[in-house]
Amino acid sequence: MFDTIRDRISQAFGGLRGKKVISESVLENTLRQVRRALLEADVALPVAKEFISLVKARASQADVLTSLTPDQTILTIVHEELTNVIGRSNVPLDLKGPKPSIILIAGLQGSGKTTTAAKLAKLLATQDQKKVMLASVDVYRPAAIDQLRTHAELIGVDFFEPNLRKHPVVIAKSAVKKAVKNVSDVIILDTAGRLHVDSAMMNELKRIARAVKPTETLFVIDAMIGQDAVNSAAEFNSALDLTGVVVTKLDSDTRGGALLSVRHVTGKPVKFIGVGEHVDAIEHFHPDRIASRILGMGDILSIIESAQQKADQQKAKKLEQKLRKGRRMDLSDYRDQMMMTQDMGGIANIAKLLPGMPTNAMPHLNNAESEVRREIAIINSMTPHERRFPSIIRGSRRVRISTGAGVASRDVNQLLRKFDKLQRMTKKMTRKKGKMKNMPGMNQMPDMEDLMSKLRMR
Ligand SMILES: Nc1nc2c(ncn2[C@@H]2O[C@H](COP(=O)(O)OP(=O)(O)OP(=O)(O)O)[C@@H](O)[C@H]2O)c(=O)[nH]1
Numbered sequence: 001m002f003d004t005i006r007d008r009i010s011q012a013f014g015g016l017r018g019k020k021v022i023s024e025s026v027l028e029n030t031l032r033q034v035r036r037a038l039l040e041a042d043v044a045l046p047v048a049k050e051f052i053s054l055v056k057a058r059a060s061q062a063d064v065l066t067s068l069t070p071d072q073t074i075l076t077i078v079h080e081e082l083t084n085v086i087g088r089s090n091v092p093l094d095l096k097g098p099k100p101s102i103i104l105i106a107g108l109q110g111s112g113k114t115t116t117a118a119k120l121a122k123l124l125a126t127q128d129q130k131k132v133m134l135a136s137v138d139v140y141r142p143a144a145i146d147q148l149r150t151h152a153e154l155i156g157v158d159f160f161e162p163n164l165r166k167h168p169v170v171i172a173k174s175a176v177k178k179a180v181k182n183v184s185d186v187i188i189l190d191t192a193g194r195l196h197v198d199s200a201m202m203n204e205l206k207r208i209a210r211a212v213k214p215t216e217t218l219f220v221i222d223a224m225i226g227q228d229a230v231n232s233a234a235e236f237n238s239a240l241d242l243t244g245v246v247v248t249k250l251d252s253d254t255r256g257g258a259l260l261s262v263r264h265v266t267g268k269p270v271k272f273i274g275v276g277e278h279v280d281a282i283e284h285f286h287p288d289r290i291a292s293r294i295l296g297m298g299d300i301l302s303i304i305e306s307a308q309q310k311a312d313q314q315k316a317k318k319l320e321q322k323l324r325k326g327r328r329m330d331l332s333d334y335r336d337q338m339m340m341t342q343d344m345g346g347i348a349n350i351a352k353l354l355p356g357m358p359t360n361a362m363p364h365l366n367n368a369e370s371e372v373r374r375e376i377a378i379i380n381s382m383t384p385h386e387r388r389f390p391s392i393i394r395g396s397r398r399v400r401i402s403t404g405a406g407v408a409s410r411d412v413n414q415l416l417r418k419f420d421k422l423q424r425m426t427k428k429m430t431r432k433k434g435k436m437k438n439m440p441g442m443n444q445m446p447d448m449e450d451l452m453s454k455l456r457m458r
C-alpha cells in the first residue's frame with residue numbers, strides 16, 4: 001500500500017535531510033515535489049493544493065527554517081497536515097441510539113459493499129458482542145442474496161430472507177421490522193450498485209433511507225478507482241446523508257488517491273478500511289497511522305506503543321522518585337534499567353522493526369546488546385551491599401565478581417567507571433532540572449528520539 005507515493009515523498013525530503021539551514025527556495029522545491037507525488041497518486045487537485053499551501057504557510061515561518069532541526073520540524077508539520085486532511089482521528093460508528101441500529105451500505109457496483117457488510121457484521125458480533133442481522137435489498141442480481149446469505153452463515157449471524165418479488169423499499173422496511181422482533185442490536189442493509197451514478201439508483205437509495213432512517217449511512221469506495229471514485233463520492237454525499245466512508249481494496253496496488261481525497265471532498269470521515277477479500281480484512285481507520293505510513297515513518301507509532309507497554313513503568317517511576325528525593329542510584333537500579341531494554345526485545349530487535357534501518361547500524365547495536373548482557377551478569381555476581389556501595393569493589397572482590405560472571409577483571413572495572421560517571425551525571429541532572437527526562441542507564445541505548453527522527457527522513 002502506498003509504495004509509490006511513499007518513495008516519491010521520501011525522495012522529495014531527501015534534499016532536506018540533515019540540513020541545518022533550509023532556504024525558502026529549497027523548501028519551495030521540496031513542496032513542489034511533494035505536490036507532484038500527491039497528484040501522481042491520484043489525489044484530487046484541490047486537496048493537494050490546499051494541503052501544500054497549509055504546509056507552506058506553517059513551514060515558512062522564520063522560527064521553523066532557523067530551528068535547530070528544520071528538516072524534522074518540516075516533516076512534523078507535513079505529518080500533522082496530512083493527518084488533518086485525511087481525518088484527524090478515528091471516528092467510530094455511532095450506535096448508541098435506540099435498537100436496532102441500522103447501517104445502510106451504499107456505493108458503486110463492485111466497490112465491495114456486500115463484502116464490507118459481512119466484515120462489519122463479523123466485527124460488531126465478535127468485538128462488540130452485538131446481535132447482528134444481515135439483509136440485502138439487491139433484488140436485481142439473484143446471486144447477490146446468496147452471496148450475503150453465505151457470509152451470514154459462515155460468520156454465524158442472523159440473515160433476513162427477502163421476498164424478491166417486493167420492491168427494495170418494502171424489503172428494507174420488512175427487514176428492519178424483523179430485526180426489531182428479533183431484538184437485534186444492529187441490522188446491516190446491503191444495497192445494489194450500479195456501474196455509474198444514475199438517478200434511478202439514487203432515487204431508490206433515497207427512498208430506502210427515508211423509509212428506514214438509518215443510524216449510519218456508509219459509502220463504500222474502491223481505492224483502485226482513483227479520481228472517478230472521488231467524483232462519485234461527491235454525488236453520493238449530496239444525495240444521501242452519509243455518516244461515514246469505507247475505503248476498500250487498500251491491500252491491492254493502489255496509489256492511494258481515493259483514501260487521501262475522500263474526506264476532503266465529502267467532509268465525511270473514513271471510518272474503516274478494507275484490506276483484503278477475507279471477512280476479517282477490515283480495520284478501523286487511523287489517519288495519523290496512515291500519514292506515518294505514507295511518510296515512510298512505518299509502524300513507528302505501534303513500535304513505541306508496544307515498547308511503552310512492555311517497559312516496566314512502575315520501576316522507572318520508583319527510581320525517579322528515589323532520585324528526586326536526592327538518593328543515589330545504585331547498581332540494582334541500573335540493572336533494572338538494563339533488563340527493561342531486554343524485555344522490550346533487545347536493542348537490535350527494536351531497531352530491526354524500524355523501517356529503513358541502515359544495515360551498517362546493526363553490528364553496533366548487537367555489540368550494545370551483548371554489553372547489556374555482560375553488565376547484567378556482572379551485577380548479578382555482586383552482593384546487595386556491593387551493588388549499593390560499588391566503591392568497595394577492589395582486589396579480591398573484583399576477582400570474585402569477574403569469575404562469577406565469566407568476564408575479565410577489566411570488564412568489571414569498565415562497568416564501575418561507567419556507572420560512576422552515570423551516577424555523577426544523574427546527580428547533576430536531578431539537581432538542575434528537578435525532573436529527569438532520560439532515565440539513567442537508558443543512555444546505553446541508541447538515542448531513540450534521534451534514531452526515529454533520522455528514520456523519518458528516509
Ligand atoms: N482485495 C480486496 N478485494 C476486495 C475487498 N473488498 C471487496 N473485495 C472484492 O471485490 C469484489 C467485489 O466485492 P463485493 O462485495 O461483491 O462488491 P459489491 O459492491 O457488493 O458489488 P455489487 O453488489 O455487484 O455492486 C469481490 O471479489 C470482493 O472479494 C478488499 O478490501 N480487498
Ligand SMILES: [Mg+2]
Binds near residue numbers: 113114190191192
Ligand atoms: Mg453486492
